Amino acid sequence: MAVGNKTLQDLLGPISKQMGHTAVAENVELPEWEHVPWRCTDGMNQQQLVDKFIEEAGKIGITIVRTPAADIAKAVAGIIQEGVPEAPASCTVVAANDERFAAAGLYDTVSGLGNVSELTVWDNTKGQANVDAAEKATYGITYAVGGIADTATIVQPSGPNCGRTTSLLPLVHIALVDAATIKPIMQDVMKDIEAQGGQLPSSICFISGPSATADIELVRVQGVHGPMYIYYVLVD
Amino acid sequence: MKIAFFPGCMVDMIYPEIGIAAVNVLERLGCDLEYPDEQVCCGQGLLNSGYRDFNYPVAKMVIDAYDRPEYDLFVSLTGSCMNAIINDYPIIFKDDPVYLERTKKLAERSYEFTDFIVNYLGKTDLGASFHDTVTYHKSCHVTRLLGIKEPPLKLLEAVDGLQYIEMEHADRCCGFGGTFSFKQPEIAGEMVYEKCQTIIDTGANVLVGADVPCLLNIKGGLSRMRSDGRLDRDIRVMHIAQILDARE
Amino acid sequence: MNVLYHNDVTLRERVAECLQDDFKHKAIETAQEVFYAKRGALVEEMGEGWQELRLRATEIRNHVTENLDYYVKLFAENAEANGYIMHYAPTDQDALADVIDIFEKHQAQTTVKSKSMMTEEVGLNEVLEEAGYTVVETDCAECILQKAESKPSHIVVPALHFDRDAICDIFTEKCGYEGTSVPEELTHFLRRYLRPEFLNADIGIRGCNFAVAATGSPTLITNEGNGRMVDSVPKVQIIFVGIDRIVPDLQSLDVMEALVPRSAVGSKMTAYFSVDSGPAHADEVDGPVEAHIILMDNGRSRILKTEFEPMFRCMRCGACLNICPVYRHITGHGYGSIYPGPMGVVMTPNLVGYDEIDTMVFACSLCGACSDHCPATIPLHDLIRAHRIEIVDEGKNHSNEVPVFKLLRKMWSDVGFYKFAMSAGGPMMRLFADSSKGALTVNSTWMPVVKGWTSTRDFDVLSKDRFRTWFKNHKPLAAETPVQENQGTEGGDA
Numbered sequence: 001m002a003v004g005n006k007t008l009q010d011l012l013g014p015i016s017k018q019m020g021h022t023a024v025a026e027n028v029e030l031p032e033w034e035h036v037p038w039r040c041t042d043g044m045n046q047q048q049l050v051d052k053f054i055e056e057a058g059k060i061g062i063t064i065v066r067t068p069a070a071d072i073a074k075a076v077a078g079i080i081q082e083g084v085p086e087a088p089a090s091c092t093v094v095a096a097n098d099e100r101f102a103a104a105g106l107y108d109t110v111s112g113l114g115n116v117s118e119l120t121v122w123d124n125t126k127g128q129a130n131v132d133a134a135e136k137a138t139y140g141i142t143y144a145v146g147g148i149a150d151t152a153t154i155v156q157p158s159g160p161n162c163g164r165t166t167s168l169l170p171l172v173h174i175a176l177v178d179a180a181t182i183k184p185i186m187q188d189v190m191k192d193i194e195a196q197g198g199q200l201p202s203s204i205c206f207i208s209g210p211s212a213t214a215d216i217e218l219v220r221v222q223g224v225h226g227p228m229y230i231y232y233v234l235v236d
Numbered sequence: 237m238k239i240a241f242f243p244g245c246m247v248d249m250i251y252p253e254i255g256i257a258a259v260n261v262l263e264r265l266g267c268d269l270e271y272p273d274e275q276v277c278c279g280q281g282l283l284n285s286g287y288r289d290f291n292y293p294v295a296k297m298v299i300d301a302y303d304r305p306e307y308d309l310f311v312s313l314t315g316s317c318m319n320a321i322i323n324d325y326p327i328i329f330k331d332d333p334v335y336l337e338r339t340k341k342l343a344e345r346s347y348e349f350t351d352f353i354v355n356y357l358g359k360t361d362l363g364a365s366f367h368d369t370v371t372y373h374k375s376c377h378v379t380r381l382l383g384i385k386e387p388p389l390k391l392l393e394a395v396d397g398l399q400y401i402e403m404e405h406a407d408r409c410c411g412f413g414g415t416f417s418f419k420q421p422e423i424a425g426e427m428v429y430e431k432c433q434t435i436i437d438t439g440a441n442v443l444v445g446a447d448v449p450c451l452l453n454i455k456g457g458l459s460r461m462r463s464d465g466r467l468d469r470d471i472r473v474m475h476i477a478q479i480l481d482a483r484e
Numbered sequence: 485m486n487v488l489y490h491n492d493v494t495l496r497e498r499v500a501e502c503l504q505d506d507f508k509h510k511a512i513e514t515a516q517e518v519f520y521a522k523r524g525a526l527v528e529e530m531g532e533g534w535q536e537l538r539l540r541a542t543e544i545r546n547h548v549t550e551n552l553d554y555y556v557k558l559f560a561e562n563a564e565a566n567g568y569i570m571h572y573a574p575t576d577q578d579a580l581a582d583v584i585d586i587f588e589k590h591q592a593q594t595t596v597k598s599k600s601m602m603t604e605e606v607g608l609n610e611v612l613e614e615a616g617y618t619v620v621e622t623d624c625a626e627c628i629l630q631k632a633e634s635k636p637s638h639i640v641v642p643a644l645h646f647d648r649d650a651i652c653d654i655f656t657e658k659c660g661y662e663g664t665s666v667p668e669e670l671t672h673f674l675r676r677y678l679r680p681e682f683l684n685a686d687i688g689i690r691g692c693n694f695a696v697a698a699t700g701s702p703t704l705i706t707n708e709g710n711g712r713m714v715d716s717v718p719k720v721q722i723i724f725v726g727i728d729r730i731v732p733d734l735q736s737l738d739v740m741e742a743l744v745p746r747s748a749v750g751s752k753m754t755a756y757f758s759v760d761s762g763p764a765h766a767d768e769v770d771g772p773v774e775a776h777i778i779l780m781d782n783g784r785s786r787i788l789k790t791e792f793e794p795m796f797r798c799m800r801c802g803a804c805l806n807i808c809p810v811y812r813h814i815t816g817h818g819y820g821s822i823y824p825g826p827m828g829v830v831m832t833p834n835l836v837g838y839d840e841i842d843t844m845v846f847a848c849s850l851c852g853a854c855s856d857h858c859p860a861t862i863p864l865h866d867l868i869r870a871h872r873i874e875i876v877d878e879g880k881n882h883s884n885e886v887p888v889f890k891l892l893r894k895m896w897s898d899v900g901f902y903k904f905a906m907s908a909g910g911p912m913m914r915l916f917a918d919s920s921k922g923a924l925t926v927n928s929t930w931m932p933v934v935k936g937w938t939s940t941r942d943f944d945v946l947s948k949d950r951f952r953t954w955f956k957n958h959k960p961l962a963a964e965t966p967v968q969e970n971q972g973t974e975g976g977d978a
Binding site for chain 2: 496499500503809810813814843846847848849850851852853856869871872873874875876877881885889890892893895896897899902906921923925926933935936937939940941942943944945946947949950951952954955956958960961962963964
Binding site: 005016021030060122127135150165191211221223227 | 534651771
């Protein structure tokens with residue numbers, strides 16, 4: 001829908017005119033790009049990509065926990081049990097609604113932890129209550145759809161079972177990511193998204209570390225508006 | 237092989253000793269030099285201030301003086317003039333195809349002084365000796381705009397007795413910028429003082445450059461700092477040609 | 485008053501003020517050093533790949549610019565298909581009118597904003613506040629500036645001119661802060677202080693780093709997470725998109741993301757990079773229910789098919805500021821434009837014209853460091869000079885400088901006159917010079933034109949003899965080694 005005081009034609013007219021175009025082209029093909037930049041992940045096998053991912057994560061304040069798929073509940077429980085300095089003695093948790101979590105018994109394990117008073121599993125029939133839970137939560141748990149080795153980035157789309165705020169409002173974000181989904185660079189992830197086609201998620205967030213700022217005297221501080229800590233649970 | 241030598245107007249006006257040193261160096265290397273009398277300056281101060289049309293007659297004079305069949309090569313002692321002629325004259329001659337073409341042809345056989353010695357003549361050790369501590373200002377025009385990074389350093393390295401000390405941010409602008417240094421003296425002053433401080437901090441006794449205008453500016457900055465007490469020793473300012481000519 | 489360029493004081497007055505502010509000046513110098521070192525390490529790590537990456541970005545952006553009307557239309561249509569409510573703004577006034585309409589329709593009262601240069605460009609905050617709305621800046625630095633009623637001194641870290649104690653005082657006075665001036669404590673206070681603002685705001689306003697034409701997706705780069713909050717929490721969202729933000733497809737984002745954080749702050753990646761494609765879907769519980777895009781031109785298209793067209797490649801990363809030796813001393817406040825540094829010196833007159841900008845385009849030594857560092861290979865220093873040429877061509881130069889340039893033209897294009905001037909000028913200069921130094925010194929600051937130089941530096945006087953005279957009379961030295969032609973390789977080594 002277009003509303004407001006001006007139309008698309010009002011915007012395009014002067015642009016086309018300045019370009020000397022009488023009409024906007026029907027179709028423009030992308031050219032073959034001449035320059036193909038070398039990237040540090042070129043030629044790496046999957047094992048090397050995972051190693052690179054771990055190495056880069058270490059540089060930007062991300063804690064990595066590796067685990068076999070069967071033990072993800074244990075791995076996540078370990079993180080919460082160990083806790084972070086700012087966590088209250090009794091804390092709440094919000095988690096994405098994910099079959100793999102259920103299958104691994106993660107919800108039961110987490111809600112049974114001594115320092116967890118409440119676990120909210122994302123439920124889109126409950127509307128705003130999910131966001132309220134995320135706002136109060138110390139821990140937010142999500143399952144990323146992929147990773148990028150070059151920058152230790154995880155790919156986190158929004159959807160009915162995992163909101164934008166699940167990974168944003170809690171003090172700590174625990175993101176699970178399958179080692180097999182780690183790609184060399186962002187371009188590879190984008191290629192996959194383009195190949196899938198169809199309606200894109202309303203938001204895809206590429207997350208690389210805790211929220212941070214250096215606005216005061218260039219001193220780096222972790223934990224501004226997003227999570228102060230981030231854990232990647234790397235699932236083999 | 238005849239070489240048309242372009243010293244730059246500041247050499248003719250203010251620092252003939254730099255030109256003399258360069259001629260000595262090139263002649264010892266066997267170069268047959270000519271210096272046409274019918275020109276004065278590349279005129280870049282005009283273009284850089286926006287006066288392209290004023291630069292036109294000046295540029296034509298330079299092309300007429302240097303683009304002659306009897307000259308095989310063009311060697312410029314000052315990087316910024318060289319850059320003006322090969323990279324900026326096309327802007328001045330954009331509506332003059334004849335001079336545009338002549339400029340392109342001249343550019344093809346043009347060399348900056350240090351680049352000429354190292355990359356054309358293939359020489360680095362010129363038998364010079366200079367027993368002192370030296371730091372080198374990597375001027376914008378030689379280093380960045382002409383892309384000549386290694387030749388001056390290779391030449392300095394081969395000088396007997398010379399002790400080279402790299403300054404911090406050696407490729408940062410000294411604040412000359414032609415008319416900029418007259419029009420924005422407060423900013424240019426801050427820039428040259430900072431450049432001078434990095435020179436002073438090396439502890440070197442001599443500042444060397446390959447661009448004459450920067451030397452005028454830096455020398456002026458050091459001299460002012462010496463007068464007002466910010467600098468408590470003498471630092472010599474020399475063109476690289478003078479070092480290469482030295483037998484001290 | 486023009487909101488983009490503040491012409492209430494002259495450039496010279498502003499520069500003088502900035503040069504006097506030692507803390508501000510040092511803070512920017514430190515920022516430059518830190519970013520420069522971090523960026524340098526990352527660029528070195530990429531080797532040849534860095535230059536290729538810059539050239540690929542240049543190719544991509546040029547392709548879009550050469551087909552701009554097509555890509556603007558494609559982005560608009562695909563964004564609309566994603567469910568965005570589109571607003572088309574040829575001018576800043578169109579953008580402002582549409583924003584006010586949205587506020588009125590929703591009877592909104594408060595808005596949270598994440599840093600957006602486009603909203604600065606149109607003076608959005610002032611307009612909204614005048615209309616009675618509460619605007620909350622949520623970027624840490626922007627929030628400090630808003631509370632202190634100050635202006636950005638840097639486009640990436642805008643509040644560097646305040647030290648921790650000053651920020652502590654601002655928070656104490658304006659926000660009821662009771663802690664110390666430790667940056668971590670101040671920052672974590674902001675987290676608590678702004679959280680309710682995000683949760684209670686009626687509308688979120690943000691910018692857009694790149695707009696993907698093929699998928700109609702605006703994107704957002706943020707480190708603090710405030711951009712993500714604006715993007716995730718308020719039910720109504722307004723996104724400002726410039727027509728110079730467009731990339732063709734999702735894959736292009738990889739190249740841009742590889743360049744921008746490295747160039748801006750010397751890191752490989754920012755904490756968050758969001759690619760949005762419409763408002764929240766019906767089955768989602770967070771994200772905006774209603775999302776508006778303000779697609780704005782505001783003078784940008786005027787440079788299409790002119791020599792300034794490469795500015796369409798600008799990614800607003802600030803790399804040119806981080807290396808500029810002028811910016812280093814006069815800071816963002818010296819320029820008077822919301823777009824400072826080399827990119828600002830090129831862009832500001834493009835947007836507002838030459839009548840408005842005082843002598844801004846002359847505050848540059850044309851050193852070329854900016855062009856060398858620009859991730860999109862924009863020849864910034866050439867464009868700054870191109871502005872000067874246009875100013876002279878259009879007769880907008882200061883008439884009092886023309887006689888000086890006429891004299892230079894005469895002297896440099898008439899050898900006879902030059903020789904006369906040297907023979908007359910030399911003795912005159914020596915008369916006023918400090919003879920021990922052979923230079924005009926601080927005592928010569930009364931001399932017109934020359935005082936520009938001698939106010940800060942000494943000026944060596946003309947030599948007694950011309951080099952050309954020596955050359956004509958000299959006897960060539962004998963060659964020490966026989967000359968061999970072209971033994972080396974040709975040309976520069978870079």
